Amino acid sequence: MWTVPPALVFDGLQMGIRSSIANEKALTTGKYTFREYPLPYLGKLPERTAMLLFLDAKAEMPRxxxxxxxxxxxxxxxxxxxxxxxxxxxFLKMIFANSPLPLIFQVLGSVEIEEIIDRLIGSSLVWKDEELALQRAFPILYSSLRPLITNDEYLECVRKVLEYVLNQSDSLLREYPHIEEYYGPPRESKLECFPLWPLERGITTYTKDKKVEDQLECSEKVVGENRKLSPGPMLVMCPHRRPYGFRVLKTPESVRDVFQIILTRLGTHMPSTVIYDNTCRFAVYSLAREPxxxxxxxxVVDGFHSFNHKSCSHALRLRSYESDPLWHL
Incomplete structure (x- = not known):
């Protein structure tokens, strides 16, 4: 009986001859088109950008x-x-980051963490007793709240903002999953090789792909297309660089490939952490389709690529989690 690893690392390469894979069939697609979910943001993209410029003292406060x-x-x-x-x-840089509200804190679904959050927004959290637990669970939130703590208390207006962000996030993340039989049947493709991860389901299609991502702007690289070369493989590894398998890409590397690998093979037992160089867009793509x-x-983004994500939430940066055993990536 195989177990899902706690963390997965994804990386794509460009190599090979396109004609050698052009006729190979990909995963089977279901007959239904699923609607995408609107992601909760704080304001519009130009408004958040204007606030970040103001917070960096590069512009006047916008109205x-x-x-x-x-x-x-x-x-x-x-x-x-x-x-x-x-x-x-x-604190303000955290809430005005160019990321959907669920990615501001990156709340994980353990009972212990949910209890900490309940006490935090319910004003019953004793700071001196639970400071360390909060720092471990939510390092970004902790570092932004710490300067605001006076006599083990923080302002009511700050608590209200936290409650607002978390409520907006919950309304998305608690959506019911799609009906299982509406996905395509689990038929293996020669373009994928994951010996320990049998297919659980095929793929499906979603509506309004481009409109969902209009709210996101990132300085991360955009992979170019070469007409003579295929994009190559998408590798899936553990944090120690041991491979679990790969997908041969027929189109330029995309967050769609990472999404489909996880959904079709691990969708019932998800990994706790996904590390990818374009994780901001991958997170938006995934939460809009299968929240x-x-x-x-x-x-999270690995340490090497995190410098390209200047306006994204710091909770997406692996280096923000100093107590995390994966900090070296």
Whole structure:
């Protein structure tokens, strides 16, 4: 009986002759088209960008109407000279990051962590007793809250923002999964080789692919296409670089490939962490299509590629988790 590894590393290469794989059949697609889910963001992309420029002292404060909970925090955070108070800067950068709200904190689905969150937004968390647990579970949230703590308490307006973000996230992540028989049948393809991971299901199609990703802007690389070469394999490894298998790509490397590998082979027993150089787009792609299945997956970028993700949530960076045994990647 095989077990799902706690963390998976994905990487794609370009090599080979396209004509040698052009006629091979990919995974079977179901007859139904699933609707995509709208992802919750804080404002629009231009509004978040304007706020990040203001927080970096590169522009004046924009005149934007935010949800009432966010507006209240901004009133506390901005002084009479229209400057950000230093203790609020990390917290505001966190909530205005260019990522959907579920990726701001990256809440994992363990009972212990859910209890910490309940106490945090319910004002019953004793900071001095649970500071270490909060730091381990939510390092980004901890580092942004720590400057705001006075006498083991934090402002009510900050708690309201946390509650707003978490409620918006839960409304997406608690959606019911799609009906199993609507996916394609699990028929193996010669383009994939995963000896320990038999197919659980085929793939399906989703609506409005491009519109879902309009809210995301990232400086991460875009892989180019070479007409003479196939994109090569998509490798799946453990953090110690031991391979689990590969997919031969027929089109340029895409987050769709990572999504399909996980959904078709591990969709019932998901890994706790996925490491990929373009994980911000992969997370958006996955949560818009299968939020319930990916609700407890932590999406992170390896240390080498994290420098390309300048405006994404810091919770997507592996280096943000100093206590994580995978920090070296």
């Amino acid at each position: 934007i109407t935010w949800p009432s909970t966010v507006s209240t925090v901004l009133k506390e955070a901005i002084n009479e000279r229209k400057q950000v108070r230093p203790e609020y800067k990390a 319930n299945r990916f609700a407890n997956v932590r999406f």
